[in-house]
Amino acid sequence: MTAVSEQIGTWVSEFTRQDPAAPWLQQLREAAFRRFVDLGFPTTHDEEWRFTSVAAIARKNFPVALPKLSEPRPLGSGPEPHLAKYASFHQNPFVALNTAFLNRVAVFRIPAGTVLEEPIEITYEATPETAVHPRTLILIGANAQCSIVETYKGEGRYFTNAVTEIVAGEGAVVGHYKIQRESREAFHIATIQVHLGRSANFSAHSISLGGALVRNDVNAVLSEGTEATLNGLYIVNGTQHIDNHTVIDHAKPHGTSHELYKGILDGQAHAVFNGRIIVRKDAQKTDSKQTNKNLVLSDEAVIDTKPELQILADDVRCTHGATIGQLDAESLFYLRSRGIGKEEARSLLTWAFAQDIVDRIKVQSLKDSLEGILFEKFHEHAH
């Protein structure tokens, strides 16, 4: 226990080192920090963190730095409505820690009925040997349409602890893309908290490529007639560890959710997928489908995949499935029998596995750049 308080202790000095903020913000920070101290860093005894040890993060004493983002916006003297109203810091210590260090926030407001043709792009670039707590708030009015691309990158060792809150009004159509390209030495912990209005249509695409230790939480709360799509692609090798936790909360009737997460694992990498689907008592006529597919390219890579269905309504359709497989021997032979080399054939089939996730990306420029990145990555994997 001494170890734990020592770990928290370094955060106490970082917390008190912060410049004073407006009273509303200071109150929020303090409440969150108190909660963080109470919760402490999670351990693998905690069911939510069973497969992911954050001991390496707890041991590191990176000084806190302000996030470098493409469109910085310091918080004002008046309270920011909506901020910290959705991503609760009561359960998740990392959300609490992020809230305790609130400073700059990327806030985007899309007025009702507005259709944005161009995507909103936010890039967070971490500074080596620091801890950063990026915070993003996206508020989309009723019937507005937009796409958001959040990119995380950096060099060297650092700790990114990000929280994004998305609130979409009735009938809004929103595409959210998160591209995690952190350095191979980085820690990346992130929560995306989404609240969706009636008949809103939301799709999330989580592409996770970098990081030494990565945990993504995507939590979506649906309303009546809401359609939510959660897509994910994680590609890990070496000793990378990635944990994707998703929660889809069908709170009201007639909601639809589709979830497809695909993973490609090589080396001694470890991936975790935990997909919880909650169908509340009122949420009749819910239609929910969850799929997790994993391609394991080495003998030493490990995948832990777990669906968690909590269904309290009786007139619903919920399906889930998980697969873990290797490259198909027949497909490999077919390609080779046409003169395509073994390594080339392997990378082609690996690419093919990821293809349908990439195909679902509707921002063309992002799709193009991602195709280039993946193409290189699979060649590097194969050789």
Next chain:
Amino acid sequence: MSLLEIKDLHATVGDREILKGIDLAVNAGEVHAIMGPNGSGKSTLAQVLAGRELYIVTAGAVTYDGKDLLAMAPEDRAREGIFLAFQYPVEIPGVSNMYFLKAALNTIRKTRGLEELDAFDFLNLVKEKMKLMEMDQALLNRPVNTGFSGGEKKRNEIFQMAVLEPRLAILDETDSGLDIDALRTVAGGVNALRGPERAMIVVTHYQRLLNYIVPDFVHVLSEGRIVKSGGKELALQLEESGYAALGIEDEEEAVGKV
């Protein structure tokens, strides 16, 4: 020396021996038909020649163009001019037919010391060959064999063969599942590729295909051995009197005759 020489070839899958001593010599310009009932080892022979690692060669030797074929990786065999038209072409979602075939063709051209084709020349070549096979060009942009009908898959195999121009083509039951029109088209595509430099091994259960692709030699395979060889008339004889007349059991024959 023959283009292909098979000597006392034995092969197993798991602990089951399928090929029990095959001897066969194929010269450039010749078409050899290999007939036999199901389970006689026809498809195994085709796959072993193409390099399928599922089968283990336990004895014997195969030389191709003077080289030890069995020591070559499947892709090297293809680059040296061997082509297997699969009995069950594999569906590969996520890889476009066009990308796949262009990669294959350019690898093979490189081995032959030819320049790689650019997108424009490749498309022209492909269009010409698709016409020959009466194939819908839309299939080019679809993933390899994915969602193709049985007939489309077989046409796609012969189309690939027409583009890759092998020296030794092995057709594994290319006729199975084809209606008569499709069979004519496929056979037409195969015949267009016949030539003095090219050899073919046509594996089939029924004589029907051989009405359209007339072989120079016919071999009958039974229980992993060639039990009879002859000219094209041997196929006709088999059609009339059946495998049983050669003392070969064929569980499918009754069905095939209906």
